[in-house]
Amino acid sequence: MLLTCMHRTFSRKSEWAASPRQRRQKKTASHVVMELESTKDCSQAGKPFFCPSHPSEELGLFCEQCDQPVCQDCVAERHRQHPYDFTSNAVHRHGDSLRELLRSTQQRMSALEDVLGQTDGVGSAIRARAEAVATEICLFARGYVKAIEEHRDRLLKQLEDLKVQKENLLHLQKAQLQQLLLDMRTGVEFTERLLTSGSDLGILVTKGVVASRLAKLNSAAYSTHPSVDDSIQFSPQERAGQCHGYEVFGAVICKAVDPAKCTLQGEGLRSARQNELTGFTLLCSDTTGERMGRGGEAVVVTITHKDKKDCAVKPTVCDNGDGTYHISYSPEEPGLYAVCVYVKGQHVQGSPFIVMVKSQFRKHQGMFHCCTFCSSGGQKAARCACGGTMPGGYQGCGHGHKGHPGCPHWSCCGQVKMSSECLSGLPSDRSQRSLLRTVEL
Template sequence: MQIDMINATVLFCGEEFTHETMKKSEMKQTSIQSNGRVSKSRAVCSVCSRMFREPKLLPCLHTFCADCIRQIEPFSAPKVDGKSTPLGAEGLAGDRNSVTVLCPECDSEVDLPSSGVDSLTTDHLALDEVFMETLLIESSVSCDLCSDGEAGQRCEVCSVNLCKFCSQAHRRQKRTSSHSIHSLEDLKAQGHLSRPVLCSVHAGQELRLFCEPCDLPVCRECAAAFHREHRCRPTHDVINHHGDRIRALVSGSLRPRLGRLEEALRRVDTSQGALQRHAKMLASEIRAFAQGYATAVEAHCSSLLRALEDLRLQRSNQLHLQRAQLLQSLADTGGAVDFAERLLTCGSEAEILDAKGVTVRRLITLLESGYDPQPDTVAHDDGSGICFLPQRCAGQVEGFPMVGVLHAKTTDPSKCVVQGEGVQQGAEGQRGEFTLICKDSAGELMGTGGDAVLVSVVHTEQKDCRVDATVVDNGDGSYAVSYLPEVSGSYSVWVCVKAQHVKVAYVHPSARGDEVPAVDVTPAVLPLQGSPFSLTVRPKFRRHHGIFHCCSFCSSKGAKEAQCGCPGTMPGISPNRERELEFDLMICCILLNISLHILFVLCVCVCVCVCACVCVCACVCVCVCV
């Protein structure tokens, strides 16, 4: 129901007081608000931030201006003939379609009446707040009728401010003589405004009746015209019943809920404060942790940079060493070749023959034992083998876990080792074998192969006697080396990785004739000198120049310390062990001879017994016959 307070036309001094007069008052309120003298209060709309104009009450009990409600975008609308009806400001103002909007205050879904926004309940309390706000803010109020004098009184029925002259005239008019007029100062002192609610249909008629079937207040003319068959009672008779119902809902259910909500809100606020304090404390811990972590990361970074610099220096030193070796070999070979060519070109026959001996020896020495690497076996270390792995765990630095390691898994020739007896001893016509194990600069085994390995086996006593060595890459950082010597004698074994000699070789101690150490070492091996290694190849058939004997025991007349007459040894057995075996064999022979003699005596005894038994039996038979 729309309740228009200024619909009634008041005649005063030949003038007509209409809705235009109220618009002047609204313009004054707008001017007051625009000057910033009105703070946010119950008289101000939360949408337009101005004083209420035609305040309407939504079902969620939030009040807004009628125009502000019309401008709200619809949340949903019913379908007409199976199609959605597009709604805008015109749709909200229409009287045929019901729409749902979201309350700007609480975001609740509220349904607007099908007849439009004007059918919403007018918030009279908001109108009272607007007037009281105006009275409290303005130092002087103009008369709403003449607009010239200063208003000092207000008609509660017409809701207009009146000056002294207009107030007297208002009381003289027949239609307004019964209106209640109050002083503005008294209204300010009261702090609230009490005025009658007028009917929106019949101008000037106060709503004094309540239609119970329709559940709405009506004036006398409405009751007579539209609610003739309804039970209409005076408002003062039904106010207690309906007021008690509202009071019961508030006091019985909602007021206790308010207490619980306030208590819950206090707890939420307390939790919010505790959360803020805890978050602040955690933020301090996080900052301290981040600073410590940043320091640890910087330390880790410095450590990685130092390790990288060490690797660079190590690789650079290796390249310098390789370069020095190549330069020295180049100088030696170049000098010898230049001298030989100059000797052959410029020397006379006598000069050539005179220098032939030393020249040939030098050339042969360079040819057999000189540093002669193949270009493909020369290390091309450009640093590409060094890489940074940012995702790999790097342990802890100052208690913080770190990631990122410097990976330099490249072979360091100074850390490589050779294992196996074949690098020191061999046999003519038998394949000798040993293993090359490549390691990195940290002494860890290489997990991959592909290194440039050069193995050369050269006879040191015979010219032009070389043995082809076969190198098999196992793919795990180890290389199986085998060779087949056809000639016995002394050999020189060159084992080079990246054109650099291997520094250490390990062989089993028994291969050298040494005693096995009492304490196990892993591996149970003994170190040899570095490359080139000395290799001794035994002949296939050993020539014996001593006296052949059946056994050392017989030739020595049973001496325990007897030795074999030839210089030969049993492969894989030490000389002391050979003497022990000879003594054991002597004991076995003695026991065997004794056993044979005992067996012979037993056989003779058995034969004698058998003969005696035969004689006895013969005698018995003769006696029986006689």
């Protein structure tokens, strides 16, 4: 067995060379740590080990309490009453524990070697996978670039075709205007010569033809503005479908919204109810009246009370992305409201318009029945507001009396529809409704 800790007689120099911690420990004050090579040499040489405290005594015993080899003099002095045994016996016990630790350490070494091998394998797999993904990225990028370049060429071709189309239409319109202007000049020059140089008889003879020609020229229809505009735009965020399996964006747009061709529809254009959400829809079209297929227009809506200028409603404009916009609002006050809808700062068709906001819906507080007698369960004391009575001493009126609607009705206001609004308390038709009211028990 290799002993790494041996007793030795310290010189003064070696004592001071020891660390302060070693000097403070009494049990190991005389111990020194030797290199394995030196103990190996000693064991191989078969030389006996002598006690550092008793140089003439061999270390043949082992102190169990101090866990160190000792000599017979040590057992008699400093290690008195300490359990001890011969080194030949103690080495078997301690050797077994060392062998167990050795086996455990060897097993952990094997496990560590396996982990290291796996680590190297995982590192190789990571590098291989990263290279494969890098190849995929490069292939994807090359395909995407190719798709974008093809989409770019397609957009430029579409733009060139659109430019040629607009130029051709403009040239045609220009040629028509030039021809009309030439015909007018010819007619004007001929008429002026006729009036200045022609004879009276010549004027009277050609008057009908000349007048007809001038009238036809004057009635010729032509637009005061060129029918072709320069409305060509590029929308980079608009979806343009797929190209070689890649989704691309960007579209050339030649249609421009015309506020005069935009229309409104919906219930919220005519009437609304106090504190209830309502709304209408704006449909945008271009100069030809064709519906716009995209959103993104600057839509502004104002809703102002006619009598209370400080009472304005803040509407919500929702862009549906298909050329339509839903405007929703909830008025807090009843009355008449002026609604203005602007696109690109201009009124749309039908704007401004007036909306009548009714008061909050009145719920019925009475009973939906056919007469006082029925609603009271046949009680004699039940009185009717109309003053009618039934035979047999009943004060409540029944079917068929004056003002009875002939069908079930609300006792509070006389409305015959169960889902109707209660009109009780409103000034209109109060005299007629009073005959229909019956008491609610």
